[in-house]
Amino acid sequence: MTVVQQPLSPAGRVPALSRLHEWVATTDHKKLGVMYVTAGLLFFMIAGLEASLMRWQLALPNQSIIMPDDFNRLFTMHGTTMVFFVGMPILFGSANFLIPLMIGTRDLAFPRLNAFGFWLFLLGGLLLYFSYFAGQGLQGMGSAPDVGWFAYAPLTERTFSRGHSTDYWILGILLTGIGSAMTAINLVVTILAMRCPGMSLMKMPLLVWILLVDFILVVVALPPLAAAQCMLLFDRSLGAHFFDTQAGGSALLWQNLFWFFGHPEVYILILPAFAFSSEIIPVFSRKVIFGYPLMVAATVAIGIISLGVWVHHMFAVGLSPLVNAIFMGSTMLVGVPTGIKMFNWAATMIGGKIRFHTPMLFCLGFLCQFLLGGLTGIFLATVPFDWAVSDSYFVVGHFHYVLFGGLVFSIFAAIYYWFPKVSGRMLSETLGKWQFWLLMIGFNLTFGPMHVSGMLGMPRRIYTYHTERGWDLWNLLSSIGVLFQIAAVSLFAINIIRSLMKGAKAGDDPWDAWTLEWSTTSPPPPYNFKDIPVVHSRRPLWDLKHPDDPDWKYE
Amino acid sequence: MLIGMVNFANSMLASLIASIPDPGIPSAPTPTMFNPVGAPADTILDITWLLVGICGLIGLVVLAMIFFAVIRCRQPKGDDTEPAQVYGSNPIELAWTVIPLLIVFVLFMVSARGIFDIEKTSPPDGAIEVRVIGHRWWWEFDYGDFATAAELHVPIDEDKPTDIYLTLESADVIHSFWMPQLGGKTDVIPNRINHLWLQVAKAGTYVGQCAEYCGNQHANMLITVVAQPRAEYEAWAANQRREAVDDRAVAAGKHIFLRTACINCHTVRGTVANGTFAPDLTHLMSRDTIGSGIARNTPNNLRAWVWDPQNIKPGCEMPSMKLTREEVDLVCAYLETLR
Incomplete structure (x- = not known):
């Protein structure tokens, strides 16, 4: 058998075009993972810019910096982008990169399907943003959809949404959704069928367990959305009347279908935050995760219960008291397994020897802010309180504490933690800490006051407000917070670029961690592992480092 | 030429008028849920304080755990040894599964009662009944023998609060009727008839607005409720009927x-x-x-x-x-x- 050695060009550099081709044509899970996350971060900047424009308009009462049409497009694109083109690709990107490394295999089960899923996602995102140049908005000019990320019928029907902007919304997300479902199936198969010898289900790292539940949710939740979007497409293009209330269609049918997707979707987005934290907190506390079996059980419970809570988005639509009470019960119930996770993370830290590196700081930010977002979630589950504040800024504050304070903070934690593995270089701790504190201040300054303005009666999605309503101060504070956040995100971008150019070499295992990805080189070779590893416990590298006191004795 | 000059004068006039600072709504209190003036809003506020108490307590417990760890469990300088590995504890984990379950149960029972109290399916005795029709972007109030817009007038008696029972219908897309001081909100949905019970216990002007995104001018689909002494209300209604x-x-x-x-x-x-x-x-x-x-x-x-x-x-x-x-x-x- 002959081994073919790839010859390098004389200078040791590959021509740019070849490198580009290598990325475009790749089926390597690591390259696809990096492309997913990079695209997600770019969309994050765009959606953040959209949010900043909205906060500029709302900083003072009665401003007309942005006209109502444009404002409505901004919040539609902001929400749609953050959910489908930031949260989802970062989920799939990190899973793509990490899961084969963590379960000790060389790629996903279906590498080409994986690449196809990525390119479908990117096409969907570009199609959505193409609407700014080519779609026909309400005024007959090229523009983006303005129906909200939830696209409630009948606002999306031909009568109220002329032109093609809504069609761009449907098709962009439909394509992305198909790609997401494919990748989710791919990852489920990979986790179930390709784990290295010795890694039984209960010996998988918690991240893999949590993402497994996550992908099953994706597979269950996305088809109802795709179905609803096809029905809407039929309404708009073929003269069907599923949601066309003027011809006897049902506005509530859309809401049921959308939220049957939309609520699991919220958990699809937050579960990766749980996954990252469950790996990072133990490593920086120098202590094994507290109560692994209960953490797994809680994850599965969250997955199951989250499929039965969607009506809590519809408490104000006038359903019967009994239906409202049932879904209030199921929604409160989902707080229990989530609470268990909080307690177990805290118990992991207690008794540890915590190292306050940037990833851990972001995890602590995640814990405190997600705690607040979770508790206001209990508030909102309570139907009478929901009647008071649903569709108000209180809700905006709540879910940004979950998705920004929770998810985005843990994404930053994950990037600071795994960037050395991905690139082979460390990120700057100084810049990282500056970014953390600026983001902490900016985030809380922006989204904390929103709880107040919501309880003072300010509805969501309004482009302006009268000064007599008494919301001026709270809105001004929210807008000032944005400045801190822009500074923080800029530092992050600088940190990444700086590190890629002249960051310190990371080595294989800079954090003294315990899972398999740290046993290979940074960045890992295309084949990941020279020999497929064999594991005996949940922390194979702990066993290697402490042969006298290995984990498998206690599990 | 002449037409051009007239048009120019007209547009000057228009810009002059448009630049007059917009005085907005006559002074009315902030539509805050913390200043309720009727039974449904009172119930909501009571439940809110209960939530603040329970969730506040849970939050403090968890925060205390986190801060204890952050302050007391730092890695000492120069100490490279690993701490004792604790894999879990069944009794402790059982405790923080069962106690939250009990809390959820209590909260559920209290709030469920609130739901059945507030969500009335038939008008209370003596309630004033008005048909509300949401249009893009204004509210129509149909009293049966006359209709008005944007401002809902209701009578107030000295001795007891006035029940308001609204029938909610939409002429186009989904809206939501929200008067924070008088009760909860209910969506106004085309092809569907919803009801909303509100109550107002003292005379005054209250404000609220559409809470469900309904397109371009969603922000300016405002509601005013004028609760006035019965005699004043009757005079107003008599005039409206003419x-x-x-x-x-x-x-x-x-x-x-x-x-x-x-x-x-x-x-x-x-x-x-x-x-x-x-x-x-x-x-x-x-x-x-x-x-x-x-x-x-x-x-x-x-x-x-x-x-x-x-x-x-x-x-x-x-x-x-x-x-x-x-x-x-x-x-x-x-x-x-x-x-």
């Missing part, structure tokens, strides 16, 4: 109004104007605001509105009728007689 005033002094303006497309959308009872797409103008001057609460109903604002509503409420369904300055003056003079 047909429009017919004042010969403003016949010219009335003529322009009736021969322009105004009448396709607006109703003025007692004339041929019987459109239903837009607010009933029969007693326009009895309202404090125009444009669904976007501006005070003053002669200047009214003229600016008739001149070009798009300057004030961009995207609203009313177009500029391209009247000349003189015609706008005449039409407004007519409208100002509709008391």
